[in-house]
Amino acid sequence: MYNPFPYDDPRAVNRPELKEKTIKDITTGTLKSAVRLAEDLVSRLEQNPGKNITVAFDGYTTAGWSRMVNQLSQQLALRGVQMDAIDFYDVYKSEKEINDMVNPYLEWDRKIDPTLLYGKIYHGGYQSMFDREKLSHFEKSMWDIRGAVSKGTGKVVLVYGYGCLVKELRPLFDVKCYFDVTPKESILRIRRGQFANYGDKVARPVNQVIRRCYYVDFEMAVHLRGELLKGSLLDYYLPSDDLDRNQLIPMKTVSEIMDALASYPFRCKPVYLEGVWGGTYVKKLRNLPDTMRNCAWVFDLIPMEVSVVVEAGDAKVEFPFSSFVQKEGEAIMGDKCVRKFHGYFPIRFNYDDTFHSNGNMSIQVHSGAQYNHEHYDELGRQDESYYVVVAGQGAKTFVGFRDDADTDQFIKDIKLADTEYKPVDYMKYVNYEESRPGLQVMLPAGTIHSSGRNQVVLEIGSLTIGSYTYKLYDYLRADLDGKPRPIHTWHGERNLAFERKKSWVRSHIVQEPGTVRSGDGWAEYIVGESDMLYFSLRRLEFEKSIEDNTGGKFHVLVLVDGEKIRIRSVEYPERHFDAEYMDMVVVPADMGRYVVENLGTEPISVHKTMLKDGFEND
Numbered sequence: 001m002y003n004p005f006p007y008d009d010p011r012a013v014n015r016p017e018l019k020e021k022t023i024k025d026i027t028t029g030t031l032k033s034a035v036r037l038a039e040d041l042v043s044r045l046e047q048n049p050g051k052n053i054t055v056a057f058d059g060y061t062t063a064g065w066s067r068m069v070n071q072l073s074q075q076l077a078l079r080g081v082q083m084d085a086i087d088f089y090d091v092y093k094s095e096k097e098i099n100d101m102v103n104p105y106l107e108w109d110r111k112i113d114p115t116l117l118y119g120k121i122y123h124g125g126y127q128s129m130f131d132r133e134k135l136s137h138f139e140k141s142m143w144d145i146r147g148a149v150s151k152g153t154g155k156v157v158l159v160y161g162y163g164c165l166v167k168e169l170r171p172l173f174d175v176k177c178y179f180d181v182t183p184k185e186s187i188l189r190i191r192r193g194q195f196a197n198y199g200d201k202v203a204r205p206v207n208q209v210i211r212r213c214y215y216v217d218f219e220m221a222v223h224l225r226g227e228l229l230k231g232s233l234l235d236y237y238l239p240s241d242d243l244d245r246n247q248l249i250p251m252k253t254v255s256e257i258m259d260a261l262a263s264y265p266f267r268c269k270p271v272y273l274e275g276v277w278g279g280t281y282v283k284k285l286r287n288l289p290d291t292m293r294n295c296a297w298v299f300d301l302i303p304m305e306v307s308v309v310v311e312a313g314d315a316k317v318e319f320p321f322s323s324f325v326q327k328e329g330e331a332i333m334g335d336k337c338v339r340k341f342h343g344y345f346p347i348r349f350n351y352d353d354t355f356h357s358n359g360n361m362s363i364q365v366h367s368g369a370q371y372n373h374e375h376y377d378e379l380g381r382q383d384e385s386y387y388v389v390v391a392g393q394g395a396k397t398f399v400g401f402r403d404d405a406d407t408d409q410f411i412k413d414i415k416l417a418d419t420e421y422k423p424v425d426y427m428k429y430v431n432y433e434e435s436r437p438g439l440q441v442m443l444p445a446g447t448i449h450s451s452g453r454n455q456v457v458l459e460i461g462s463l464t465i466g467s468y469t470y471k472l473y474d475y476l477r478a479d480l481d482g483k484p485r486p487i488h489t490w491h492g493e494r495n496l497a498f499e500r501k502k503s504w505v506r507s508h509i510v511q512e513p514g515t516v517r518s519g520d521g522w523a524e525y526i527v528g529e530s531d532m533l534y535f536s537l538r539r540l541e542f543e544k545s546i547e548d549n550t551g552g553k554f555h556v557l558v559l560v561d562g563e564k565i566r567i568r569s570v571e572y573p574e575r576h577f578d579a580e581y582m583d584m585v586v587v588p589a590d591m592g593r594y595v596v597e598n599l600g601t602e603p604i605s606v607h608k609t610m611l612k613d614g615f616e617n618d
Contacts, residue, residue, distance in 0.1 A: 002210055003191070004184045004299075005272045007289055012269040015311045016260040017574065023313040025253040030067050033238065033248035037177075038075035041156050044174065045081065050149045054142060054172060057160035058228075059179030060320075061213055061221045062189040064243055065160050068179075076156055088161025091138050093131045098199035101128065102216050115486040116208060118468075119215040121377040126163030126220050129198060142172040162198060163220065165228060177236045178228055182307040182320050184271050185241040186213075222304075226326040226343065229254075239319055247317060257310055257317060258324055262331040265557075265567040265577040265587050265594070268306040268321050271299040276479050277362075281355035281390055281456045285582065293480065298351035300584040301556065303344065321345070334552045334589035336616045342379060346463040347535055347609060349556060349584055354453045355392060361451045362474040362485065363398065363426055367495045368445035372468060375491075380463040383533050384443040387607055388435045389560050389582065392454035395435035399449045400505035405429040407498045411489070414473045418487040424473050431502040433510060437561070438539070438605075442509040444532035446497035448472065458558060460609055462534065470495060513539065522546040524608075534615045538608040545597045548587075553611045555587040557596065561605035566597045 027036045044053050057065045073083045092098065106119040145157050165176055181189075189195050190210055196203040197212045198220075204212070228234050234251045249257075272288060275296025282288070283295040299305045303325065309318045325345050329338045337346060352361060369381035386397055401407060410429040416422045430448060433439060435455050443449050451457045470492035474485045500509075509532075513525040521543040528537035540546050540557075547570070548555065559565055559579050567585055568576030570593035578599065579585050587594055598604045612618075 002187070002207065003273060004187055005274060005289075005292055005295075006188055007272055007292070009270050009272075009286065011286070011580075012267050013309050013311050013316065014261055014264065014266045014577070016257075016264045016266075018257065018260055018312055022253055022256045022260075023315070025250055026312055026315050026317060027248040028245060028315050030244055030246040031071055033246050034068060034071035034075050036248055037236070038072055038079060038081075041076065041175065042079050042081060045153050045156075048154070050151060050154055052145050052148055052150075052154040053156050053174050054146055055156060055158045055175040055177065056164050056169075056173040057158065057177050057179065058162065058165040058224070059221075059238075059240070060181045060186065060225060061162070061217045062186040062195045063162075063179035063181050063240060064189075064194065065179055065240075067243055068238075068246060069158060069160055072158070081153060082155040084155060084157045086157065086159045088138075088159050088164040091130050091134045091161075092199055093129060095199050095201055097131075098129060102212070105215055106211065112490045114488070117211060117486070118376060119211060120375070121219055122216040123219070123377075126166050126224060127168075129163065129220075139169070139172065146172065146174075163224065165233075166224060167227070170233065175235045176228075176233065177238060178225065178234050179238045179240040179246070180225070180319055180323055182241055182318060183305045183322075184307070186218075222322065225323060229323060229327040239317055241318060247315070249317070255327070257312065258327045259331075261308070261310055261324070262328040262588055263569075263572070263590065264575045265585050265591070266308065267577060267579070267583055267585050268301050269309050269318070271302070271305055273297040273299070274480060276477060276485065277354050277357050277359050277453070279353035279355035279357040279454075279456070282351060282353045282582070294357065295353050298353065300351065301349035301586070303348055331590045332586070332588045333554050337553065337589070337611060340616045341463055344379065344463055346380075346611070347556065348461045348463075349558070349609070350459050351389070351456055351582070352386075352451045352459050353456045354451055355390060355456050357453050359475060359477070360398070360453050362471040363430060363448065363450045364469050364471050365448050365492050365495050366443075366445050366470070367468045367491065371445075371495060376468070378468075381445045382468050383445050383462040384449075385460045385528055385533070385537060386439075386441045386443065386449075386451060387458040387460065387527070387537070387560070388437055388439040388455055389458050390456040391435040391437055391439075394453075395455040396432040396452035397435045397439065397441055397449075397455070397457070398430045398432045398452060399441050399443065399510065400431045400447060400500045400502055401429060401498065402431045403502045405431075405501065407496075411493055414487070414492075415489050417473055417476060418489055421476055423476055426473055431505060438527075440511070440513075440527040440537055442511075442528045442530050442533060442537070444497075444509065444530065446495055447500050447509070448496060458560065458607060460535070460537065472496075524548075527607075529612065534612055534618045536610050536612045538610065540596065540604075540606040540608055542596070542604050543598065545595055547593065547595050548608075549593045550587055550589050550591050552589050554589045556609045557585045557587060558607040559583055559604070560607045562598065562602055563600035565604060565606065566599055567594060568597070569594050
C-alpha cells in the first residue's frame with residue numbers, strides 16, 4: 001500500500017457485546033490518557049516509598065509519543081513528581097552501520113527493479129540495530145535507577161523508542177506501554193514526512209522509505225508486537241492514529257475486547273486507493289469523497305493493510321487487523337491455520353474497480369512460492385482469483401495466452417515497449433473471457449492476466465505479505481503523477497507459465513459451477529477449486545436463509561447480489577453482523593454453526609471463501 005487515500009469509512013464498525021467495566025476502562029484523548037497514566041504512576045510510587053518507577057514507551061513503526069511524553073511529564077509535575085525521559089535511539093548503531101547492515105537486503109539494480117520496489121525480508125530483529133556497548137551501558141544505568149533508594153518520593157524514568165521492549169530489556173521496566181498504529185496511518189505519516197527509517201537522521205524518498213519499512217522496519221515491529229500481545233506482556237495498549245486522541249487501555253481490557261470480537265462475525269475497515277485505471281462504481285456505492293479522482297483498489301480485507309473498529313459505549317477503538325490476528329489467531333483462524341501460515345491470515349481480499357474507467361489494468365503475472373522464497377525470503381506464493389461482481393458493456397477478463405500466441409514474440413514486443421516505447425498488439429497474444437456477473441477465474445502464480453475495463457472484480461489471493469505483481473505491458477500510459485508506469489519484464493519473463501493457453505485455461509481454471517449441497521430455496525456451489533490453490537471458492541444462493549458450519553476453519557462471506565443479510569451464530573443468535581451489498585465479513589473458525597438470513601426480499605448470492613480440506617498438508 002504505497003498511496004492510500006486519507007479517508008475513514010464510517011460504516012465499518014463492529015458492535016460486540018462488552019461488559020460495562022470493559023467500556024469504562026477505555027480512556028480516550030491524549031491529555032486524559034496522560035492524566036490516567038500519571039495517577040497510576042503516582043499510586044505505584046506511594047506504594048513503594050523511596051523507589052523509582054521505570055516506564056517504557058514502545059510502538060509500531062511511525063508511532064509518535066512526543067505529546068504523550070510531554071503531557072505525562074506535565075501531569076506528574078503537577079503532582080510533585082519528577083520525570084526523566086530517555087530517548088532509546090541513543091542505544092542504536094550509527095546511521096552508516098545500520099545502512100551497511102540492511103542495504104544488501106534491498107534491490108538496487110534498476111534493470112531488475114526499475115522503481116526500487118523489492119528486497120528480501122530482514123530477520124535480524126531490533127537487537128541487530130543496537131550498539132552492544134551502548135546497550136550494556138543503558139542496561140547498567142537502568143538497573144542502577146531501579147535499585148536506587150531515596151528519602152521521600154522517588155521519580156519516574158521514562159524510556160521511549162522502537163525496540164525498547166525486546167525480551168531481554170523487559171525486566172528493566174515496571175510499566176510497559178505500546179503505541180499501535182494502523183497500516184494506513186503509518187503510510188500517511190511517511191508521506192507527510194513524519195518518519196525516517198530506523199537509524200536514519202533524515203528521510204529518504206518516500207517510496208524508498210516505504211520499501212525499507214516493508215522489508216526491515218515493519219518486519220521488526222510486527223514480530224515484537226505479536227510477542228507482546230500474544231503473551232499479554234503489556235500494562236497498557238494505546239491505539240494512537242490520532243495524536244490528539246490517543247487511547248489508554250489496560251492490557252486486560254484489550255484482551256476482553258478482542259476476545260469478544262473473535263466470537264462474532266466481523267468486518268474490517270476498508271482502505272481506498274486511486275489508480276490510473278480506476279473506476280467509479282465503488283466510489284458511488286460507498287459515497288467516497290468527491291476529491292477522489294477515482295477508486296481503483298478497495299482493500300476490504302488485505303490482512304496487513306486494514307484495521308478493525310469496535311464500538312465500546314461512546315468510544316470507538318481501532319486497531320490493526322494484524323494485531324487482532326496476533327492476539328486471537330486460534331479463535332479467528334483455527335489452530336491448524338495458525339501453525340501452517342506462521343500466524344498470518346492466509347487469504348487476502350480486495351476489489352479492483354475499472355467500471356467506466358479509461359482502460360484495463362496492466363497485463364501482469366505473479367510469482368510462486370519457490371521464487372518468492374529465493375528472491376524475497378517471503379513465506380508464500382502469490383496466487384489470485386477474480387470473481388466478476390459487476391460487468392458493463394464490452395467487459396473482458398484476460399487470462400492465459402491465446403492458443404495461437406507466439407509467446408517468444410510477445411516477450412520481444414513487451415521489452416521493446418518498455419525500452420523504445422513501441423505499442424504492443426496485446427490482443428494477438430492474451431486470451432480473454434467475456435465478463436459477466438458470477439464469472440470465477442482462478443489465477444495460479446505464473447498465469448498472465450488482467451481485469452479489463454468496465455467491471456468490478458472481487459480479487460482473492462493467497463498469502464503474500466507484500467505484492468509481487470510484475471507488470472508486463474501497461475499500454476504506454478503514464479501514472480497519475482505523470483510519470484511512466486514501471487514495467488517488470490525481468491521478473492515477469494522468469495515467472496510466466498507460457499503453456500497456460502486458452503484450451504488449458506478452459507479445462508483448468510475457468511470452471512462451470514458444481515453443486516455442493518442444496519435444499520428448498522437454497523444451494524451451495526463450488527465456483528472455483530484447483531490443486532494449485534489452497535482455498536476453495538464457493539457461492540451460496542438462497543431466498544430466505546442458509547445454514548453453514550465453519551468446522552474449525554474461518555469463512556469469508558461477500559454479499560455479491562442482494563441488499564442486506566444477517567450473519568449470525570446458531571448457538572448465540574445475538575452474535576451477528578448485518579452486511580450490505582459488497583461488504584466482506586469474516587466468520588471466525590470458532591463460530592461453528594451459523595446462519596445467513598436475507599433481510600430483504602430479492603434473491604441473495606453470497607461469495608464464500610474457505611481453506612480447502614487438507615490445506616495444512618499442501
